[in-house]
Amino acid sequence: MAWFKKARTPIAPPAKAQASRVPEGLWVKCPGCSQIIYNKDLATNLNVCPKCAHHNRIGAAERLRLLFDDGAWIEHDKDLVSTDPLQFVDTKPYKARLRATMESTGVKDAVITASGTIDGIETEIAAMEYSFIGGSMGVVVGEKIARAIERAIAKRSPVVIVCCSGGARMMEGALSLMQMAKVCGALARLDRERLPYISVLTDPTTGGVTASFAMLGDLNIAEPKALIGFAGPRVIEQTIRQTLPDGFQRSEFLLEKGMIDFIVDRREMKAAIANALRFMGGSRAAPAPAAAPPT
């Protein structure tokens, strides 16, 4: 659970009582309600605060475990690696940044693509990994998602993409921009094949990811209070020179503006997706009777 300790600043346990029983670092302060939560309670609750339902960010593998039946899946293209095509150097070389991030995250780029079943419906899922350079989309992310969509077309399966990204990866320049067109092109073919595509929007989904596949779901489903937008809030504030209203670019705002279909608590996400897939005909799965999901 490395992602957990990195994402949240552990605080010291209260001086008395449990302090002796619980090792340090196992208490966290919820960013939603500021209450002190025992992290095992968070973990068993899919990293949703048991007190206020604040959705903490989770990793791509965790996401797949939560959606696929029996937490089982077949991963694809896990060894695709960017060559650093621009030989990009800012304050440090992109190549070094890539290698360091691979080591710290255990993945080779910012998305995991996999096949498995959701309530018995064979599905291709692409889940983005925010801890990998902000979940940014470069050539590898674009390629893996495009392949996942093409695989779905070949198998006549639905596609689910769990978005969690700051946008395009600057260090791959215009190539990363073009991944937007590449993935949307694959989605165009999926669409014409009348195969389902569900976009799951999680915190945060911004920039080039929002302006491409994130907004193109047959259904766009968001987690509560996720930041979802095109331009970053700071960029907008600089443009209009005023502070943004509370809740701007959050899931509830997008729902109000007509950009997403519904908001679902993470703990209900799998059931909501399965239900939607049944409406859309699932893969080869026949429309299921209300009781038993197809296998």
Next chain:
Amino acid sequence: MPLETLEFEEPIAVLLKEIEALTLLPRTDGRDREIDALGRRLESVRAEIYRSLTPWQRVQVARHPNRPGLEDFIARLFTGFVEIHGDRRFADDHTIMTGFAEYKGEPVLVVGHVKGKDTKEKIFRNFGYARPEGYRKALRAMRLAEKFHRPVIVFVDTPAAFPGIESEERGVAEAIAVNLREMMLLDTSVIVIVSGEGGSGGALGIAVGDRVLMQEFAIYSVIPPEGCASILWRDQAKKVEAAAALKLTAPDLLKAAIIDEIIPEPIGGAHTDPAAAARLVDDVLVRVLAEVSSLDSETRLGRRYDMFRSMGRIGIDFVDEGSPGSSS
């Protein structure tokens, strides 16, 4: 309109001033010879400067206030332009302009960004930052072209899509995304010309086509150098370094197989001679349009898909470190 001078064009401006001063004096043979000599010197200085522009200087040329834009190209290359307005949903965006016209006697649809030249126009055109309605209007117009089998000619010149509250409220991301999906399958010839600033998603949102051409001093980038500098270097002043690192020039994009062809510009850039710049665009456009239009729909759409699908090339831009064919 006075020609604004970029910093690195100063030696050119000095010569121009000298020539102007001499032409104001009474004519003599000696003076004519002097003017001729200065004229030749001017050409060679201009050629010298423009032969070795840095990426940041190219950014400045691409953004030059006198650079010919969509309206110049419409006036010089097309006849009988009729502008069509509105997205039929909310409003008429003033940044993205579209309409039908004739090109070499054949009906075509023209669409592109307009930045505006003087202050009043710039405000009206929102400085080239399109709102969601612009992208939706563009798609509506392109659908019209598709319905009547007319080619679409796109001119791209925008810093970015408009980053504002109403843009977000009305779904600028969705508008761009839908265009990316629908343009991929738009069943008519689409030729894209990046003529100025190809500013990230705001540019790409009308830039999916059968051929992507780029004028010599245009740029195409995932983020403006200033934005990249402030994020990665935490210092806007590093825009010069960022411009170089982003590989946003036409030769860079050709090398990355993102564009098909570079359209040459007059020495000194399109802004020094808009008529010549338009002729150079014309030469390439007429040929490319004929090539693309000769293809049947299936071939054309197949190639369009393959072109974008192969952006990010295995073995070049990424590698598979697992065993080949391990994807299963």
